[in-house]
Amino acid sequence: MNHRPKVIIPNSRLEKVHDLICGIVIIGMIVYTVQAIFQMPDTIPIHYNAKGEPDGWGSRWISLIMPLITVALYIPTVFLQKHPEKHNYPERLSESNAYAFYRHSKILISWIKLEIVLSFAYVNGCFVREARGHSSPPIWYVLIGFFLVVVTTIIMSVR
DSSP states (O other): OOSOOOOOOOOOHHHHHHHHHHHHHHHHHHHHHHHHHTTSOSEEEEEEOTTSOEEEEEEGGGGGHHHHHHHHHHHHHHHHHHOGGGSOOOTTOOTTTHHHHHHHHHHHHHHHHHHHHHHHHHHHHHHHHHHTTOOOOOHHHHHHHHHHHHHHHHHHHHO
16 A cells, blocks of 8 residues: 555653653653763763773763763654555555554554663663762663563553
8 A cells, every 4th residue: 555544643641641641751851860960970971891890981071972872762753653655564565554554653663662761770770879979779670671671562562
């Protein structure tokens, strides 16, 4: 199908809740990071080896990178969610089933957007804690979180 039907689909309650959570988390992440920068030493660890020991150092201002990357990833997902007709669909997409395909695609993007923001916020929190001299949670927390993100995305894709 060369022409994709344009169907206006309002955001569901779930999508609105996801957007609210993302907004709060992004603002909190920025505020937390900016506030923490002034409590960090001028030079902080920015990379760790396999043993968890710092092997790269940089300016404390580098900690603003994670919130900036989060915002840079969030903005395109907002656009993608608002334009489901631009997504990739199977050949069976038609005028009669476009609403169902678009609805599903919008919800999937909403979940992905939430997972991106929460994942980056968690990693940013760990980074800031380490930069301030505190220990961060064990690496298996990150692995469990990553596993949950992948499983959620797969479940949403199959549904």
